[in-house]
Structures are given as structure tokens and as C-alpha cells.
Amino acid sequence: MTSSASIVEVSGLQKRFGNHVAVDDVTFTVPEGGSVGIVGESGSGKTTIARMLVGLEVPTAGTIRVGGRDRMPHASVAERRRRARELQIVFQDPYSTLDPRQTVDSCLDEVLRLHRPELNRKGRLSRMNDLADMVGFDSRQRRALPRRLSGGQRQRVAIARALAVEPSAIILDESVSALDLSIQAQILNLLAEIRSETSIAYILISHDLAVIRQLTDTCVVMQHGRVLEVGETGAVLDNPQSEYTKLLRSCVPGPGWHPTRLRNIFPGGS
Amino acid sequence: MTALNTPIAPARVLRTIRPIPGLDVVGHVAVLLVILFACLAAFGPLIAPHDPNAVNLSLSYGGSDTEHPIGYDQQGRDIFSRLLHGARSSFLGPLIIVAAASTAGMTLAIVGAWRKGWIDATLAGILDSSLAFPGLLLAVMVVAIVGPGIQSTVIALSIAYTPYMARIVRSAAITEISKDYVAAARVQGFSALTICVRHVIPNIMPIVLGQAVLTVAWATVDIAGLSYLGLGIQPPAADWGIMLANGQTGVLQGYPMEAVSAGLCLIIAICSFSLLGERISRRGEAIAA
Numbered sequence: 001m002t003s004s005a006s007i008v009e010v011s012g013l014q015k016r017f018g019n020h021v022a023v024d025d026v027t028f029t030v031p032e033g034g035s036v037g038i039v040g041e042s043g044s045g046k047t048t049i050a051r052m053l054v055g056l057e058v059p060t061a062g063t064i065r066v067g068g069r070d071r072m073p074h075a076s077v078a079e080r081r082r083r084a085r086e087l088q089i090v091f092q093d094p095y096s097t098l099d100p101r102q103t104v105d106s107c108l109d110e111v112l113r114l115h116r117p118e119l120n121r122k123g124r125l126s127r128m129n130d131l132a133d134m135v136g137f138d139s140r141q142r143r144a145l146p147r148r149l150s151g152g153q154r155q156r157v158a159i160a161r162a163l164a165v166e167p168s169a170i171i172l173d174e175s176v177s178a179l180d181l182s183i184q185a186q187i188l189n190l191l192a193e194i195r196s197e198t199s200i201a202y203i204l205i206s207h208d209l210a211v212i213r214q215l216t217d218t219c220v221v222m223q224h225g226r227v228l229e230v231g232e233t234g235a236v237l238d239n240p241q242s243e244y245t246k247l248l249r250s251c252v253p254g255p256g257w258h259p260t261r262l263r264n265i266f267p268g269g270s
Numbered sequence: 271m272t273a274l275n276t277p278i279a280p281a282r283v284l285r286t287i288r289p290i291p292g293l294d295v296v297g298h299v300a301v302l303l304v305i306l307f308a309c310l311a312a313f314g315p316l317i318a319p320h321d322p323n324a325v326n327l328s329l330s331y332g333g334s335d336t337e338h339p340i341g342y343d344q345q346g347r348d349i350f351s352r353l354l355h356g357a358r359s360s361f362l363g364p365l366i367i368v369a370a371a372s373t374a375g376m377t378l379a380i381v382g383a384w385r386k387g388w389i390d391a392t393l394a395g396i397l398d399s400s401l402a403f404p405g406l407l408l409a410v411m412v413v414a415i416v417g418p419g420i421q422s423t424v425i426a427l428s429i430a431y432t433p434y435m436a437r438i439v440r441s442a443a444i445t446e447i448s449k450d451y452v453a454a455a456r457v458q459g460f461s462a463l464t465i466c467v468r469h470v471i472p473n474i475m476p477i478v479l480g481q482a483v484l485t486v487a488w489a490t491v492d493i494a495g496l497s498y499l500g501l502g503i504q505p506p507a508a509d510w511g512i513m514l515a516n517g518q519t520g521v522l523q524g525y526p527m528e529a530v531s532a533g534l535c536l537i538i539a540i541c542s543f544s545l546l547g548e549r550i551s552r553r554g555e556a557i558a559a
Contacts, residue, residue, distance in 0.1 A: 054457045077461060084459035091450040099451045099469050110468075111458055158454070165458060 005068070007032045007168050007201050008053065008087070013062035015048050015225075022048045024225045026062070028218075030169060035195065035202040037216035037233060039209065039248065045225035046205045047092075050173045053203070054089045055080075067168060085115065088162035092174035094154040098146040104132075104157050105142045111164040131160045134197075135190060152183035156190065163194065169201035176211060188214055209252055213237055221245050297549045303542035304483075311361040314354035322347060322355040322508040331525040343513075343528045344520055353531055355508035360536070363424050363502070364489035370428035372482050375435025380466050382436075383443035394440070397433040405430030406492055413501045420493075423502045427492055431485055438481050442474040442554075480551030487543035494536055510536050 008030040015023040023045040030036045038046050051057040053064060055071065064071040067086045075083065091097050098107060108131055112124045119127065132142055135156040146154055155175055162170050172191070176184045192215060195202065204215050212219055212233060219236050221229040221244065228242045240246045289298060319337065326346035334341040340349040378397065382390035405427055412426035413419075446452065447470060455465045496502035497511030505512050510532040517529025 056453055056456065077459070081459035084457060087457075089454065089457050091454065093450055096449040097451055097454065099473070101472055102469075114458065114460060161454065161458075 005032055006030060007034075007067060008203065009063075009065040010049070010053070011063055011065075013049065013052065013064065014060045015045070015052060015057060016060045022225050023052070023059075026220075026222070026225075026227050028220050028227070028230060030201050030203055032168070033195075033199040033201050034218065035204065035216045037204045037206065037212035037219035038222060039206060039212050039219060040222035041207060041248070044222040046207075046222060047173055048225075050089060050171045050203070050205055053171060054087055055083065081115065084165050084167070086168050087171065088165050088167040088169075089171040089173060090155065090158045090162055090175040092177055094151040094158070094178055097158045098154055100146055103143055103145055104137060104149075104160075107157065107161055108132075108164050111161055115165050127164070131164055134163065134194065135160045150183075152179050152187060155179065155187055159187075159190070159194075163198075163200075167200070169203060171203045171205065173205045174207070177206065177208065184211070191215060209237055209248065221248070292553065293549060296545055300542040300546040300549070303538060304546055307357065307361065307539050307542070310354060310357035312358075314357040318351040318354040320348040320351040322352040323506050324348070331520060331523070334527075340531050341527050343516060344525075349513075349528050349531060352508040352513060353510070353535060356510045356513060356532065357535070359420075359503055359507055359509045360490060360494060360511070360539075361486075363420055363427075363493040364486050366424050367427045367431060367489040367493075368482050368485045370424075371431035371435045371485060372478060374428070374432045375437075376439050376471070376478060378432070379436040379439035380443050380470060383440055383447050384462055384466065393436075397436050397440075400430075400433045401437070403430070406495065409492065409496060410501065413496070418501045418504065420503050423493065423496050427489055431489065435478075435481055435485065439474060439478055442477045443470060446470050446473050476550065476554030480547050480549075480554050482547075483543055483550055484547030487540045487547060490536070490540055490543065 006029040010029070011027045013023055013026040014021070026045070026049060028036065028038075038049065040046055048057060052059050053066070053071075055073070055075070058073045066083065071083065102110075105128060108128050109124055112119060112127055116124065116127065128142075132138075137153075137156070137160075141149065141153065146157070149157065158175070159170075176187050179187065188211065191202070194200065202215060204212060206212050216233045218231065219233040220227055221236065221240075221242065223244050228244050229236055229240065231241075236245060237249065240249060290301070293301070324347060326342070329342045329346035330344055332338070332342035332346065338348050338350060340353070343349055343352070378393055382393040408430045409423045409426040412422050416422040452465060452469060455469060456462075493502050494509075494511035494514070497509050498515045500515070503509040503512060505516070513532035514529055514536070517526070517532060520526060521529050
């Protein structure tokens, strides 16, 4: 681990929905250009953290610092644009992540018009070419509406749209979970490539330990909205300290794996 | 090529008109009739062969002849010309009502769906309780206060139809705004207005359009009804509702042409707008699902 400045600092983060505590006392940091994984089962508060980071939900308590500045709710238009250039997000569902009436090119163009107003038509076009190359789109696909694209292609458009802003960090909220394995591998390779080419930081949210292992340096294990374990990804996954991480690991199917084994671990489960 | 020099035959023009995919036969008939009525409303007064208000009492209830295909009304006015002029006044009111109610309803619904929380709850409460008042009753009440006339009835009906529009748009807008692409646009720093105008409204437009066409049908009935009662458009203007009222005495005396022709125009127009509106709505819902 380098001792460089951190791009995202979260401390004591809490979110309540009525009486339900979705996220409780979560603290972690993401170094500049680093890659942090957040793992946990469904409903452990991973997505709520992501939504709070990008300002789609307002935290009940705790602070979020991005790029050294506190994120307070109700930001001005200029402030929201600046925040957009710090942190972008790619969502889980490839089928609702794009406007069904917008082609790939017009989707990217819209973002460039907002964030790169200094570019003229030619400049935007050359930037769009770069982005399309990065995610592997040809000119025919770039003129296509989302309904003509597969799930994996849509997620690649969503990644390109996030990259168009040139953010310091991208949150990937289960962004590959809805895709089949070979497409998942393609996207993961793409993400690894992008990271080696740019100095972008990742916050990778997943329930898939293999994905976390492949792409992250540090990982945060969560259960019921609380952080159970934080540490270097390899160490946490190979030598888990908490019972829950051991349980998560034993849920991954492998040679000789059988669901009946889990009966001993899940009390009351069938 | 010689083919380019040959004059365009009518058959070739017809071949370029293709059926609309996903629309049944009834829908196609409705589309054609709606286009016909739209043309009548736009050009009817221009192609009317006679002055709709030229009175000739010696021709009272005169029968049809080559110049006057439907004959004369009680005051000896040409019924055919009055029908053509009536198309405009019968559709202008409903059109203004629909434009006003759609704009107002869509704005209220999207503001509510976007802001959520107490703003949405308050708006939904106001709209739901205003649904309890029949629109026609509201119009009659306004006429009782302001006096009869087309302006007051159009304003009253515009207000009365706003909650219908808003209720349907609201549920569509809530679904659309909850989609990830809207969240992504927010994270990218686009303003709420930009996102709604560029993304949300175009995507809910099929539902708005279907409801708007249906509302044209309902508003036509309401305006014609009010004009029939003498509360809406005022005589001697040619209007289908007024012609229906005037024609009553003729029906009793054995000259039904005025009432029957105006009534038929209304029925066909209202049916075609209803049938088309239903089909557009259904399609919009299918796309949204």
C-alpha cells in the first residue's frame, strides 16, 4: 500500500430507513488510484453506501469526504458538476441503465457537452472515438439504440459514459453480476485495462468473491449494514478472521462442494 | 432511366402508404377518420359552399338539391355548410382543453414524482380530491357565476381534466424516474429540468398522447353537451351541439336531417378519437412494461 492521499474517506456513515438501520457506522478509505472492494450478502447495505457516496441518498449520520472536501446535501449546480468529475457510478441492471431513446453516441455526446464545454463538435467526436475504442464499440454499434445491444454491451456503454466525465473514481455497483460468465470476464478485463491506462480508482461492490479478488487491493466485508472486516484483499479472502467471511467463502461452489454442507453453518436453513 | 420519367400513377402513391405496424383494422379506420375530422376543422370553413348564417325563411326545412346536399334547417340555412363550419368550433374547444390539461397535468405529475415526499403527497391529495368533482358540474358552476360562453367553459373543463391527466402521468413518471439512467444523469450533474425535458418526458410521451386523444373525445362530448344546453358556444354560431339542439323542433315536425347529421358527426368523431386513444394508451403501456 502506498501512503498517497485518499480520494474517498468515509467515516461513521449511517443510514436509517424508518426503524431499519441499513448502514451503521461504516468507515473506510479509498486511496488515489486504488481499488477497494465491498463484499457482503444481499441487503447488507452495499448499494446504500454507493448511493450515499454519489448523493442519491442522504446519510443519516457520518461524513463522506471526496477529494478532501465534505459532501453535504443540497449542492449547487456547479458543485454537483464538480462532484460528478470526482465520482461516477455504473449500476447493476443493464436494462435500465440507458435511456431507451438515446443512441450510444448521443448518450456520450450529452455528457461531453456538459463536462467538456470547451470542446467543439470535432473535439467531442474525437473524444467519443477514444471512449468507444476503449470499450470496444464499432461505428455501427455506436449508432444503435440500447434495445439493439446485449446486456454486456450496455454495461460497456455505461462504463464509457462514466469515463466520459473523467472522474477520479468509479463506483461499480454489482456492475457485472447480471452478465453471464464470459461477458463478465470481458468486462473485468476491460476494467483492469482502463485502470492500468488511467489513474482511476475503483470502488467495486459485489457479492462475488472471485470478482473482488481479481480487481481490488483492499476489501471491506459487510453484514447487516456493519463492517466486519477490512484488509488487504488476498489476506482477507485467504485467511478470513471473522466467521462471516469464512461462511461467505464456503458458499462459493468449487470441486466437491455441496449445498448440504451449508446446513451445518446456516442454523435453521434447509 | 425511363421509370423516373413516367408520371406517378395513383397506384404507386397508394403503395407508399403502408399499414401502421401493431395497429388493427379498427385502429386504422380510426386514424383515417381522425385525420378527416382534423382536415374538416382546419379547412371546413374554406370549402363550405354557402354562408352558414345566410337566412332564407322561404326555404325553411327545404329538402336537398344538388347545391345543398343535406337540405335546409328551420331558418333556411344550408345544413352542409353549417356542418363544415361546425367542425372547427366543435374541435377547437376540446383541443385547447386537452393542450392545457396535458401541460398542467404533466407538469404537476412530474414535479410530484421528482420531488417525492410531502410535495408529492400534497399534490396527489389535491388531485385525488378534485377527481371527486365531475368536470361537467364544475363547468356548469363556472357558467352560473361568469355567464355562458366558450371561454369560461373551456377554462373550467381544462381545470377539470387536469387531475385525470396528472394521475396517469404520475404513475408513468414515477416508474421512469426510478430507472437507473435517470440516477446516472443526476450523478453526472445534469439539472432536474434537463433530465425531465430530455429523458423523462420523451419516454412517457406515448402514455400522455394516448390519454390526450381520449380526452379530446370526452371534451368534445362535454362541449357539445354544454352548447346543446345553451351554456357553451352561443347561437347563431354553427356548432354541432347547437345544431343538435336546434334540430329538435325539426325532428318533432318530421324534418330530422339537421339533428341527425350533426349527431352522426359527433358520434363518429367521438368514437374514432376514443378508439384511437385506447389503442395508443395500450401501446404506451406495453412499451413501458
